[in-house]
Amino acid sequence: MIIPLNYDTIISKLRESGLTLFEIEDKIKNKMEQLSGLISKEGAAHIIANEAGVKVFEDVGEIKIKDARNGMRNANVNGKLIVNFGVREFKNEKRAGKVGSFVIGDETGTIRVVLWDVQHINSMENLHDNDIIRVENGYIKENNGYKEIHLNNFSKFSLNPEGITIEDVKFNGVSEFKCKEIKELQQNDRVAIRGTIVQLFEPRFYEICGECGRKAVIENGSFKCGQHGNINTKFAYVVNCILDDGSESIRVACFRENACRLIGVSEGELLSVREDPGRFEGLKDSILGKQIKVEGRANKNLMFDRLEFIASNIEELKPEELLQEME
Ligand SMILES: [Zn+2]
Structure with missing residues (x-):
């Protein structure tokens, strides 16, 4: 400890x-x-x-996410992949390179993991939803008021290690993220935005491997997984909406559990829309006009040359919060 x-x-x-x-x-x-x-x-x-280079934290060893504190070194954390922010290139006066990041969660909270080591970044290719990730010898840093675990080349990063399971992930309150107006958003901002849902698109379903959850590809008319060959598929889904905060509006992509949160239905109910698209029309009315807070990342959609927002967590705004903001 x-x-x-x-x-x-x-x-x-x-x-x-x-x-x-x-x-x-x-x-x-x-x-x-x-x-x-x-x-x-x-x-x-x-x-x-x-x-002065004086160590103010003892080496930490195994911790739960909620116990992460700024300045900790050699922390070991297990978590389930919540959202993968991918790899991006950066360049500043000092150096240029790549940085990869994603959010993991355990029973106590969620945290962003930041990878700087090329080998770690390369193995991000193998990441998929619900993977269990173990990091060892990470250091905890505070960035914009929220915590991150950074890995360098002395750290270890392993995927789905034997014997580690994580059941229910506890989501941090969205309020822990810095809020930004939509018109102020910059590419790769990791912030919270607030606004009204003004448009909602029908869920898009796609096949994933029933075993590992990776996106399935069609080969010669049947579904294959890079790892599991011929497979039984399951469906995953994404729901997009347009959020407007008065400064501007933005398309928000909500994958899986965030799609369920957005619409306020269970996974089973959302999946039933695939067979009966009419059901979605009924749900739509209760969602348009709803006010929500979304935590996530601003992402440049290169095909359309516009910013979009990828949700990592969604919360409905309570009336008292709205009042507070108006004051
Ligand atoms: Zn698979």
Whole structure:
């Protein structure tokens, strides 16, 4: 179990590193002033320790997602794949490269996993819905007020390891994400947006491998899975809607459980629409005009050259939240 060190312990660690008490207190005071009092003495001590390369967290080992804390090192986490954000290229003054990311969840919450190692990124090709992912020796970082687990080339990343199961994933409240207006959205933003559902498209169904959930491909008239060969298929689905927040509107893609959340039906009910499309018309009326908060990622649709939003979680806005916002 992990214990972030408390103030006094950080101070004594800093003193062991060669600083005098006077120097340490001075640095802490300066840091607090520099950040205009936005952080506590303890927070400032953490930053000073980080800057001095002094470890303020013990190596953590096995943790549940809700226990992840900024600055933890060597954390091991298991989770089920919730949404895959894929790989993108980046370039800044310092370097260029690729970064991959996805969200996993366990019984206590969800967290974004960020991959920087080329081998890890390459193995993302094998990811599919509901995969169990184990990461070892990750470090926890806070980004825009929410936590991420980052993996470097000393970390380990394994897919569907023996003996690990995760039943019900607990979704974090969408409110943990920073909210943005739709017109302010930039490509790859991971934020929450709020708005009214002004248009709803019929569910699209597609065949997946009954065994592993990967998208099935048709070969010589029968369905195949890259891993399982000839297969029995199941159906997965996506529902798109248009969300409008008054600043602009955007297409939101809701896959699987998010499609169910959007429409407020069970998986079985949604699947029944495939055989009886008329049922969807009935559902539609209750959904148009609904106000929701969606957490996810802004994604550039290259074919249409427009931004779309991929939902990783959806919540209906409660009247009291709407009131709060109006005030
Ligand atoms: Zn398969």
